[in-house]
Amino acid sequence: MSRSSMWPLAALLAPALLQAQGVAFGYVPHTGPAHRTTFTVRIENVSTATTLKLSNLQTAPAPNAPGLWVVHAEPEPLFAAGAKDRARGLEPLAEDGNPAVLAGAVKSQRGIVASGTFTIPIGDAMPGPALPGKAYEFTFTAEPGQQLTFATMFGQSNDLFFAPGDRGIKLFDSKGDVMSGDITSLIYLWDAGTEVNQEPGLGPDQAPRQKAPNTGASERKPVRLVNDVRDGFAYPKVSEVLRVTITPAGAMTAMD
Numbered sequence: 421m422s423r424s425s426m427w428p429l430a431a432l433l434a435p436a437l438l439q440a441q442g443v444a445f446g447y448v449p450h451t452g453p454a455h456r457t458t459f460t461v462r463i464e465n466v467s468t469a470t471t472l473k474l475s476n477l478q479t480a481p482a483p484n485a486p487g488l489w490v491v492h493a494e495p496e497p498l499f500a501a502g503a504k505d506r507a508r509g510l511e512p513l514a515e516d517g518n519p520a521v522l523a524g525a526v527k528s529q530r531g532i533v534a535s536g537t538f539t540i541p542i543g544d545a546m547p548g549p550a551l552p553g554k555a556y557e558f559t560f561t562a563e564p565g566q567q568l569t570f571a572t573m574f575g576q577s578n579d580l581f582f583a584p585g586d587r588g589i590k591l592f593d594s595k596g597d598v599m600s601g602d603i604t605s606l607i608y609l610w611d612a613g614t615e616v617n618q619e620p621g622l623g624p625d626q627a628p629r630q631k632a633p634n635t636g637a638s639e640r641k642p643v644r645l646v647n648d649v650r651d652g653f654a655y656p657k658v659s660e661v662l663r664v665t666i667t668p669a670g671a672m673t674a675m676d
Contacts, residue, residue: 445601447593450670456563457598458669459591461489463538463572464555467661471552472576472621473654480576480621482661483549485517486539487572487581491562494531495587497569498522499643505614510643513571514579514612516633517549522571534560538572549575564592574661575628576621578636579612580646582662589666598668607658613641619653 450457467482474480490497498510505511509522519537526535538556539547550556550572562568567588574580584606591599611617616637618625625636646655 445599445603445605445666447595447597448600448668450598450668455596456561457591458559458561459568459598460557460559460667460669461568461570462555462557462663462665462667463487463550463570464663464665465550465552465661466659466663467552467656469552471656471660474621475619476622481552482621482656483551483575484582484662485513485549485573485575485627486519486537486547487517487556487570488513488519488523488526488535488537489558489560489568489570490526490535491533491560491566491568492531492588493533493566495567497526497529497532497588498571498583499586499610499612501586501644502642504640504642505612510571510581510612511579511614512633514573514581514610515615515627515636517573517575517627518633519571533562533566536560538570562591564596566591568666573627574609574620576623576626578617578623578626579615580617580620580655581610581612582607582658583610584608586643599666600668602663602665604659604662604664607662607664609646609655609658611641611644611646613639613643615639617651617653620655 470479471482472480508525512518512521523537526532538558541550541554569588571581571583
């Protein structure tokens with residue numbers, strides 16, 4: 421491979437209710453200064469060789485690509501659901517797995533507190549996609565009132581990417597407790613609306629098969645959640661491709 425505007429409801433619920441519903445994340449107390457916490461995020465590719473069921477009766481894995489993370493104090497740092505791409509670098513990230521342009525653009529963007537890229541899977545020596553069983557990790561520091569957003573390309577696509585809702589993930593609750601655990605359920609598969617979609621895993625203009633970056637029929641549609649019925653293609657669930665966890669330093673467990 422080369423190179424809705426609402427908080428997710430679950431992120432606002434109390435940890436006790438989250439546990440009662442069987443959700444694997446919540447807000448937990450932590451040691452250290454209440455105003456500043458270091459978090460580590462792990463994005464693991466859990467797809468297999470048979471995750472994608474293709475129309476030619478074959479199967480394929482679903483690697484994800486190098487991506488970008490931002491800590492932000494204002495909503496919609498990378499895109500706004502229902503609005504067209506801002507032409508600041510989301511397109512090369514979503515079409516070619518190249519986060520460099522967007523990484524440069526966000527450095528001067530209002531409301532961005534910190535940012536960075538993840539390009540090398542754990543255990544690898546060179547930048548590249550996260551194949552089944554591989555994972556990216558990144559670490560950042562944030563304060564109450566700040567959110568996290570990241571984006572990573574769904575590699576077997578023309579312009580699809582995984583990201584939280586457009587307002588990001590709320591890292592602290594009103595008490596100053598910190599987000600912790602498996603946050604895969606807060607991640608969605610988005611369509612950047614910049615290139616005409618082809619069947620996942622078979623399209624000739626998709627990164628694993630295209631002759632060059634930025635290859636394929638362009639379109640100018642809004643960024644929106646992927647819809648199987650609208651596209652006529654079968655897409656895997658996010659949880660069939662990724663497992664995303666967030667671990668705050670000094671987080672307390674039920675045994676503390």
